[in-house]
Amino acid sequence: MPVNPADLRDMLRADAFGLVLGLLLILTGLATLVFGSVLRRRAVSLLWLGAFSLLYGSRLLERAGILRLSFDVPTAVWERIDAAMTYTVPIPIVLFARAIFPAWRRFWTSGAIGLAGFAVYGVIADATLDHAHSAGTVNNGIAIAFFVGVIGWVYRPGLTPSRELQALRIGALSVSVAAVADNLRGMKVLAFPGPDLEPIGFTVLIASLATVATWRVVADAHQLVVINRELDIARQIQSSILPQAMPQMRGLTVVSRYRPLTAVAGDFYDFVEIDTERLGILVADVAGHGVPAALLASMVKVALAAQRDHADSPAAVLAGMNQTLCGRLAGQYVTAAYLFIDIRSRMIRYGAAGHPPMLRSTRGNGEVDEVEQNGLMLGFVQNHGYTELQEVLRRDDRFLLYTDGLIEACNADDEFFGIERLKASLTAATARHAEDATDDLLTSVHRWSGRPAGDDLTLVLVDWNDRETT
Structure with missing residues (x-):
């Protein structure tokens, strides 16, 4: 189907925010994955954060009309891809939380298993019913419940104030408000003009989580330097108790x-x-x-x-x-x-x-x-x-x-x-x-x-x- 230049410009203008943000998130995700891979075990949280950023940025790109127009792929296939990404995208962020909050490992593990099970269900349902987003309403409900739970968790009483907690609250509040609003609009409970708010909220969340993860990696690196210095002293002491000649x-x-x-x-x-x-x-x-x-x-x-x-x-x-x-x-x-x-x-x-x-x-x-x-x-x-x-x-x-x-x-x-x-x-x-x-x-x-x-x-x-x- 031919597209005239005016329509192409309008499409590019409408997709500009999603394209730029998607590319930034993909680059951020790749850089985080590389950095986390170099650090290996000390940065598992960065690997999951990078996977989430890469997946979410890819979903923003594939939703751009101008990108879909560039490939000879049926719209139904794009919608299937979009649905699969939507079902899957929360899993790495939950695994990130599992890595960064080891005291709650069992809770976050259960959440990741539940989300993975729903993602499999959603993909199978779409294929069986031959309809993308067939589990969309259920997904909206799960998303709303999840983000309400996140807000309750990060703002629960008794938490020790810290800069990490403050950063997490900023990111959690931003994404939760944006995601709940978008999901309520998807369920036709709310109606408001303009683009989706969720990408903005998730960008703030990624920035907050990246800040927390970086703080922890830097702290681990500093601790490693201290340990190595102490080991060097221990090596010198042990060398001194061995025969010198x-x-x-x-x-x-x-x-x-x-x-x-x-x-x-x-x-x-x-x-x-x-x-x-x-x-x-x-x-x-x-x-x-x-x-x-x-x-x-x-x-x-x-x-x-x-x-x-x-x-x-x-x-x-x-x-x-x-x-x-x-x-x-x-x-x-x-x-x-x-x-x-x-x-x-x-x-x-x-x-x-x-x-x-x-x-x-x-x-x-x-x-x-x-x-x-x-x-x-x-x-x-x-x-x-x-x-x-x-x-x-x-x-x-x-x-x-x-x-x-x-x-x-x-x-x-x-x-x-x-x-x-x-x-x-x-x-x-x-x-x-x-x-x-x-x-x-x-x-x-x-x-x-x-x-x-x-x-x-x-x-x-x-x-x-x-x-x-x-």
Whole structure:
């Protein structure tokens, strides 16, 4: 059907407000969706707000006569599209409210399910009756009841005054008055000239909700900065409680590697240097990760420091630490392994508390043995006694103490690296210097796993070279 220029100008003039507002809402919706996607979980509310803005702006555009004229689509199809959007458009704004008011999650979830059910009903009814907006009267009634409920909810007594509440009230009042007026006009209860008021009201609502959502995102970002700053301080503190240098004893080479899963960790290691020829080595693992585990790890250091008078006895050290930690770990526990090396007597003592076995190899032939002398985990049972084993310090001995993050590293099939692979890696590094051998072990684990670590990881490798003492 041909349209003369005068009719086209009149149509453009009549549609100008809807076109401009629709385009603005679509652009706003797209920008909000992109921004919310970048922020991910911290901005679910922005995703729903963007979806609503995009859907509502699209409905304004498709209602414009000049846009419909630009496409060779029957009017009945446009009306079906318009009806489907009308039934659907409230759903994302209700889901936005669900995300931004978690205390009322169940209420808003029920509302979203109800609206989704009605939208399905409306679309099916239109298709069955071959008539767009066949559920229009019901939709008008639902819309009026919904917006009256919104006004009652945001203006109910007992709410704590805040700038967020003030912004929500402005948006809710604007859209509710406009939407109720338009729906009453649609039901022919009211009659007044001029365009629909609802788009104006919804624009004010979107601006209000976007303001609230932005405030919350900014507040979350600020809180994240504060948390990161505190974590950085915690990282510095934890770093300060770890050994700042390796023990320097004639004939011994000691190497350590410490890889926390997060900024701070529950893994811990320390040395007790009794004199120039006697050394105690502790490797411990607090259950859990992050700040709570790191706080408990600092308690482990205090507990170890209190055992210096009997640092030559792993059994006494572990028993004393257990007494100190029992009742102070808030339901958590600690595994630990303690190795004592006496260079003068050419002797070692070893004991552990629920910890993976120490590995002992001879650099001459590469044979690797598991050394296990375990008791209960620390902090688990008061007055628990521990045992220790004593053996001769052999020529070219190599000892490996580690936390379970090393052997429980998983590959894509969720298979543990395991102690047998660790022993094979230690054998392969027989001829390597302690520093290089330690790095080789970590490389073997990372290559086999092929994915980021799932636990804190600590290891201490000790090489004995009796040639340096003769």
